[in-house]
Amino acid sequence: MNSDTYQLDETDRRILLALDADPRVPIMMLAQQLGLARGTVQSRLERLANSGALRPNTARILPAAMGRGVSAFVSAELDQARLNEAIAGLRQIPEVLECVAPAGDTDLLIRVAATDPDDLYRVSEEIRLCPGITRTSTSMILRDVIPFRTTELLKKLSGEKH
Amino acid sequence: MNSDTYQLDETDRRILLALDADPRVPIMMLAQQLGLARGTVQSRLERLANSGALRPNTARILPAAMGRGVSAFVSAELDQARLNEAIAGLRQIPEVLECVAPAGDTDLLIRVAATDPDDLYRVSEEIRLCPGITRTSTSMILRDVIPFRTTELLKKLSGEKH
DNA sequence: GGAGATACTGGTCATTTTGACTAAAATCTA
DNA sequence: TAGATTTTAGTCAAAATGACCAGTATCTCC
DSSP states (O other): OOOTTTOOOOHHHHHHHHHOOOOOOOHHHHHHHOOOOOHHHHHHHHHHHHHBBBGGGGGGBGGGGGTTTTEEEEEEEGGGHHHHHHHHHTTTTTTTTEEEEEEESSSSSEEESSSSHHHHHHHHHHHHHTTEEEEEEEEEEEEEEEEEOOOOHHHHHHHHHH | TTTTSOOOOOOHHHHHHHHHHOTTTOOOHHHHHOOHHHHHHHHHHHHHHHOBBBGGGGGGGGGGOOOOOOEEEEEEOOOOHHHHHHHHHHTTTEEEEEEESSSOOOOOEEEEESSSSOOOOOOOOHTTTTTTEEEEEEEEEEEEEEEOHHHHHHHHHHHHHO
């Protein structure tokens, strides 16, 4: 784990949780709602923004809202010596939303979004053509059962000893 | 695809992209930066917030910032008749960040976060114990190669015919 | 146990932003 | 082309912002 990652503390978490309910509350409201001084919340927010603990804002956009209602996982095997080339290639494909390296026989697991199955085919072809990628296997996502969230985890942390 | 999803238009996308560079710009700055009237940006933002096109704010938090530096995919097979029970169970596990139903032999693919490998084991046990889940297989994520993003897709759309 | 660093409070200030409204112009669409 | 929807550009009073400050509380490490 990246232990140099900024660790949220209880106050950060409370702010974030409150912000979730209403992302545009003025800092003053937020402060009195949380029982903190305005300056505190203000500096916390500033710190949070620079902490690297948050993804960019656009990561909140649901692909479906961009007409990309079809998503899939593409697992790729690759010539390990060319890993960096492959990553660089993937990075340039806009439809590649995310990519992780799991333990096991799949070298890379790639999350993609497409307009329709045809488009999905095109995208997976594009992935297959990335340098170093030897084979891929695509598995369409039929249903988004639990959309990405951290709320529950955040709440759990707030319940623990601080 | 959920075709009742609100579809972002070019203006929405430009706003979102600009907001990415600086999430707290005042609306006025944003407006003049984009060459739009303030009222336009204001109403767009309001609409966006209610459109359901965005995940909650807390979805931006990186698990590592919550001390959950270890993530994994857990694939689960289940008694299909008890799908809803299983989902309800999963929903209650804070460490379950996301869950999708892919085509193929895996019934559910679950994204989890944990503090360390031991904790990961505990979480996967908890998943295994969900009603309806018959077997699971956990694969740890070794590296976050491309963290979730939509920026590139957003930019691509803006380059197309509007 | 204490010194120093760091964070929080509660206060002020001038400047900007906000939200809520207009009416008119521009754009879209059936 | 007529009607509906958006956008513009403007006003207003009320409120929020960012930048201060000194005093206090809390942490941390020797």
